[in-house]
Amino acid sequence: MRRVLLRAAVVPGALLMVVSCGWGGEGPGSDRPPAAPAGVTAAAGSSTSVHVMWNRASGKPEVAHYEVYRGTTMVKEVPGSDHMVDITRLKPSTAYAFSVRARDADGRLGPPSERVRATTPAATAADGRAPSTPERLRGKAAGSRAAQLSWDRSTDDRGVASYDIYQGDSKIHSVGGAQSATVVTGLRPGTRYSFTVRARDAADNVSPASTAVRITTAAGSDDGKGTDSGTGLAPTGFRATTHRTDGAYYLDLSWIPPDAEAIDGVITEYQIQLDRQPATSLVWGDTAPRDKATYSFYVGREAGITQRVRLRAKLPDGTWSGFSAERTVTTGTARP
Numbered sequence: 001m002r003r004v005l006l007r008a009a010v011v012p013g014a015l016l017m018v019v020s021c022g023w024g025g026e027g028p029g030s031d032r033p034p035a036a037p038a039g040v041t042a043a044a045g046s047s048t049s050v051h052v053m054w055n056r057a058s059g060k061p062e063v064a065h066y067e068v069y070r071g072t073t074m075v076k077e078v079p080g081s082d083h084m085v086d087i088t089r090l091k092p093s094t095a096y097a098f099s100v101r102a103r104d105a106d107g108r109l110g111p112p113s114e115r116v117r118a119t120t121p122a123a124t125a126a127d128g129r130a131p132s133t134p135e136r137l138r139g140k141a142a143g144s145r146a147a148q149l150s151w152d153r154s155t156d157d158r159g160v161a162s163y164d165i166y167q168g169d170s171k172i173h174s175v176g177g178a179q180s181a182t183v184v185t186g187l188r189p190g191t192r193y194s195f196t197v198r199a200r201d202a203a204d205n206v207s208p209a210s211t212a213v214r215i216t217t218a219a220g221s222d223d224g225k226g227t228d229s230g231t232g233l234a235p236t237g238f239r240a241t242t243h244r245t246d247g248a249y250y251l252d253l254s255w256i257p258p259d260a261e262a263i264d265g266v267i268t269e270y271q272i273q274l275d276r277q278p279a280t281s282l283v284w285g286d287t288a289p290r291d292k293a294t295y296s297f298y299v300g301r302e303a304g305i306t307q308r309v310r311l312r313a314k315l316p317d318g319t320w321s322g323f324s325a326e327r328t329v330t331t332g333t334a335r336p
Helices: none
Strands: 004-008 015-021 041-046 049-053 063-070 073-079 084-087 095-104 116-119 135-141 146-152 160-167 170-176 181-185 192-201 213-216 236-245 248-256 269-274 277-284 293-300 306-313 327-330
Touching: 041 116, 041 170, 041 192, 049 095, 049 170, 063 084, 073 084, 084 170, 135 192, 135 213, 146 192, 160 181, 170 181, 236 306, 236 327, 248 306, 269 293, 277 293
Parallel strands: none
Antiparallel strands: 004 015, 015 277, 041 049, 041 160, 049 084, 063 073, 063 095, 095 116, 135 146, 146 181, 160 170, 160 192, 192 213, 236 248, 248 293, 269 277, 269 306, 306 327
16 A cells, blocks of 8 residues: 655644555565664764664564664674664764664565764863762662663763663663663563663763662563553553544544653654554654643544554653553544
8 A cells, every 4th residue: 555654844842743644564474574673762972982772673574683874884783682782983073873774584684764863072181080970870660671760960070971771780771961861671571670870971981880779570561661551651641532624534632741750851752553553743842742732633534434543652762652542433423
């Protein structure tokens, strides 16, 4: 089925709508390459390094390797079990663009991910002093497969460039120096974990580790990001109705955004799915709703069409939240 993509650019502070119509699923096939990796983020770790992360691919075909590109040049290849890498030997004060491609065991290379950008900070001369230790590391489980961490910011005479998150002795994540919270995903249900945080400056001086925080994930098999469960990571209170105007039908949605304090930021982007396929992306500017969000969009002119609708939020660390509760709506009816 042919896919049509419509884009409407707006001024800052307004809502950007990206609508895709006529989504058609592809049937399973052994000759199909892996999909483009989703949730790719890039953050400068120092004046000469950038930390690149992405969501692990699931389903078939299984990914054997990921290739990480700087511009059009492949700079790293990692096993399919990994979902992050540090790109080193970069230049200070330089903007870089990164993308990721997945390769399966038969050598089929999937399409590139969305390109993400990061700028390394300026180099600092003769800086031998490490940042102070991050203090008061706190954490709690977010469902069965994720954990929320937050800490007090470190100080440094030249400024903190990034924070490295460790699970035991292994570095598993990195966030920018302006952040003081993150969400760690990909954990196992009913498992006890120990996390620490270290601060890094632009000269690659690393602080001592924070005091460890120990977290036990909940038993179960949810996605770890709270499907309408009150964890603060997924949109809650999701409602969907339909109305008719000038012979056309619209879906009217309302929801409560994820808690800004819990995720250390305000949600500005959402993805809406119809029948488990992406339908619309919403991007707000500096007026993103904090307490309640509403949105209405065109779905056609035919009555009696039933669709399942749900949405998810893009978190400040670049990953997607869990989906809201799923609602079923039928055009030509007042309520789902």
